[in-house]
């Protein structure tokens with residue numbers, strides 16, 4: 001074995017995996033030639049389908065195993081089913097899936113409420129940790145949020161009240177003319 | 179059982195969920211003893227990965243004890259302590275046979291472009307993951323590896339992903355003795371990539387990030403140079419200058435789609451999602467590697483597309499190598515490295531958090547609070 005050049009003596013294991021023959025490296029390295037057999041390898045037993053599984057249209061069958069988490073449901077499920085009509089190469093596949101993910105968030109909140117659980121969104125977002133490690137940042141965020149909300153409310157209120165006072169003026173005018 | 183539950187972007191919580199079932203003869207049920215949060219989970223947490231469904235449990239970096247085995251499982255027995263690679267792999271398809279365990283063709287019906295990954299959206303197979311007390315592990319005879327008696331379980335849990343990924347990032351770089359290797363990203367993956375680059379005989383290792391605490395950490399942990407891209411006008415120019423106007427021999431992207439550093443990329447990639455995450459680090463990698471050099475990508479991007487200077491790849495004759503790490507293939511060598519003291523994975527763990535506090539753990543890791551490098555979740559049943 002070659003000795004470690006002096007300048008790297010402080011690095012334990014310097015160069016132990018250096019291999020000039022390792023070219024090309026992985027992933028081409030262990031080519032078996034079996035690629036030309038395509039999908040004709042011994043397949044494992046098939047997992048029974050117990051929930052709805054959406055399948056990429058770029059393959060002929062379900063894979064031998066798959067996950068069964070959160071099957072498609074509701075409106076987001078319908079959008080996901082639609083997405084799976086397009087191949088993985090199409091925007092028509094991925095963009096509807098992203099949309100479905102956002103719809104699913106609303107469904108999640110409705111689902112929580114229907115189970116009598118009011119989601120504590122601040123806790124879910126880890127605001128407790130934020131308060132501990134970045135109280136200034138969080139305070140700023142809350143203050144900015146509060147300021148923006150107050151401004152919006154004030155604006156709406158003013159619009160409303162001008163409308164109202166306008167209507168009142170009109171009414172009194174009408175009354176006077178009677 | 180207690181499990182992490184995804185409720186939407188930036189919203190996760192610990193909930194009670196049903197105990198997992200054996201669904202295939204090759205399955206095992208594993209009682210989780212440790213489970214990490216990964217930079218890859220952040221792409222899910224930030225809502226960047228299509229088909230991330232509400233109600234899913236994340237977690238692809240976990241170890242635990244075998245609780246139950248299916249009828250065809252032969253190599254594992256109940257009570258074994260196992261490292262579970264993040265890839266779900268059959269071991270028998272053409273791809274697995276070539277050592278491409280991250281590209282198995284029998285573990286993900288929803289997409290052909292990626293193999294199955296535990297707890298990583300339906301685009302990676304729809305498996306509930308290991309940030310839970312129990313988890314279903316298919317192909318139990320293929321991936322799971324019994325933890326050697328002498329091994330610290332904190333080292334073992336990092337063998338499920340970040341150590342093999344960092345190692346493979348360096349391996350795919352085809353590093354020659356004396357090469358200058360630039361690693362973008364000083365997260366757990368970049369830190370390990372920098373460390374492993376030396377094993378392949380790198381002559382100089384440079385890490386680029388913008389978080390000072392991580393740069394300080396990697397300088398010390400991986401005995402390398404580390405620079406803040408915020409303090410330089412143009413990181414590509416910086417690398418050109420520091421390599422005698424030549425370019426690095428190898429560049430590694432250990433950042434992926436959550437990259438900072440370019441307003442245009444951030445807005446189009448992370449905010450508007452017009453591309454599959456922001457490709458800033460990859461852009462820099464392509465432009466700062468030498469002509470004929472190698473760019474090794476382990477940073478994760480979404481499945482649509484990204485803005486990268488592909489013309490420069492052509493004009494400079496760059497080789498791009500990239501993959502999900504093939505954990506199972508690399509485990510024997512990495513176990514050797516740990517035993518010989520060449521790698522010390524557990525040194526990167528900064529946070530141990532009860533699974534019940536999963537919301538806080540995600541926030542701390544995502545927002546890079548409290549000098550966080552690697553958080554580990556510990557389920558209640560593992561704390562007794």
Ligand SMILES: NC(=O)c1ccc[n+]([C@@H]2O[C@H](COP(=O)([O-])OP(=O)(O)OC[C@H]3O[C@@H](n4cnc5c(N)ncnc54)[C@H](O)[C@@H]3O)[C@@H](O)[C@H]2O)c1
Nearest residue numbers: 217218363365366367387433434437438439477478502503
């Ligand atoms: N291929 C695989 O098998 C595999 C496995 C695990 C993780 N990953 C991917 O590796 C990447 C890193 O994972 P991690 O756990 O270290 O994540 P992390 O989020 O902890 O680290 C990413 C680091 O990149 C830094 N960064 C952001 N923009 C940058 C830029 N333009 N240039 C340089 N650095 C920049 C961040 O500050 C952060 O420190 C993620 O994309 C993850 O999905 C891939």
Ligand SMILES: [Zn+2]
Nearest residue numbers: 216218239339
């Ligand atoms: Zn990971």
Ligand SMILES: [Zn+2]
Nearest residue numbers: 268271274282
């Ligand atoms: Zn396979």
